[in-house]
Amino acid sequence: MKLLASLTSPYARKIRIILAEKALPFELVVDSPWEVNTRIPTLNPLGKVPVLIADDGETFFDSPVIAGYLETLGTAPALLPPGALDAIRVRQTEALADGVTDAAVAALLESRRPDGERSEREMLRQHEKIERGLAELERRLGAGPWFNGDALQLGDIAVGAALGYLDLRFPALDWRGRHPGLVPFARRMFERASFRNTQPPAG
Ligand SMILES: N[C@@H](CCC(=O)N[C@@H](CS)C(=O)NCC(=O)O)C(=O)O
Structure with a gap:
């Protein structure tokens, strides 16, 4: 592959x-x-x-x-559950996390437009999506160690990748301060070898 x-x-x-x-x-x-x-x-x-x-x-x-x-491919660990509806729920977590990422990418691209072409309103609109998305993720995680089920699944990975992207592109955003319920989850995800070995280069 x-x-x-x-x-x-x-x-x-x-x-x-x-x-x-x-x-x-x-x-x-x-x-x-x-x-x-x-x-x-x-x-x-x-x-x-x-x-x-x-x-x-x-x-x-x-x-x-x-x-x-x-x-x-059937290689363990399975990152989607066998039940169709349960798998849709994991996909919903993934879509929510990817949507936060989409908004962060859009906000970054807008911020890089030349003076006079940049829209503060559009950047705010995207940041509101990020904020609402993180609030919903925090609500869905609750006290649980995982977003769905009782083991790592695709949704958890998508959320970890989204939070890692916010750290890379918007270090001043302070999502940890605004959404403390996501912090222990992020810490555990970022400690995994799969996350450590895929750290994006700075800059
Ligand atoms: N929904 C797509 C989004 C992929 C995407 O937007 N990738 C960005 C890089 S972070 C890209 O290739 N952008 C190039 C472009 O928009 O022309 C996915 O999940 O794969």
């Missing part, structure tokens, strides 16, 4: 964490869709990472789809 990814992409990191948790061998091909010579649009018409090329050459994109494909 080959994974095409940039080292800072939180969606790609989610997939790299899954691959590490399952100890699945793969080749990491670093490719940024923002570079002029990128191969990504030839593999994913949407021009986004991550892209996974399976051993038989089939290509998958969009991180929830890649995560679903990796589950079909």
Whole structure:
């Protein structure tokens, strides 16, 4: 398997964490869709990472789809429960976490627009999504060690990747102060080898 990814992409990191948790061998091909010579649009018409090329050459994109494909390989630990509705619930956690990431990416891109083109209103709108998303994640986690079920699942990994991305791009956001209920969870996730070994480079 080959994974095409940039080292800072939180969606790609989610997939790299899954691959590490399952100890699945793969080749990491670093490719940024923002570079002029990128191969990504030839593999994913949407021009986004991550892209996974399976051993038989089939290509998958969009991180929830890649995560679903990796589950079909049947390698332990299973990160989705067997029941269809339970699996949807884990997917809901993933979607909420990915939505926080989407808003953070949008806010970052807006903040990087040239003076005069940047919209403070749009940045605020995205930050409100982040805030509401984190509040809902905190509410859903409650006192539990995991978001769904009694072991690590895909939703937990997505939340960890989202929080890691906030630390990377918005270190002044103080999500820990605003959502202390997520702190012990994040600490435990960030201590896992799969998270430590996929830390994005600073900058
Ligand atoms: N929903 C997609 C989002 C992927 C995404 O937006 N990736 C960013 C990198 S963090 C990207 O490739 N952006 C390039 C672009 O938007 O042109 C997923 O979960 O894989």
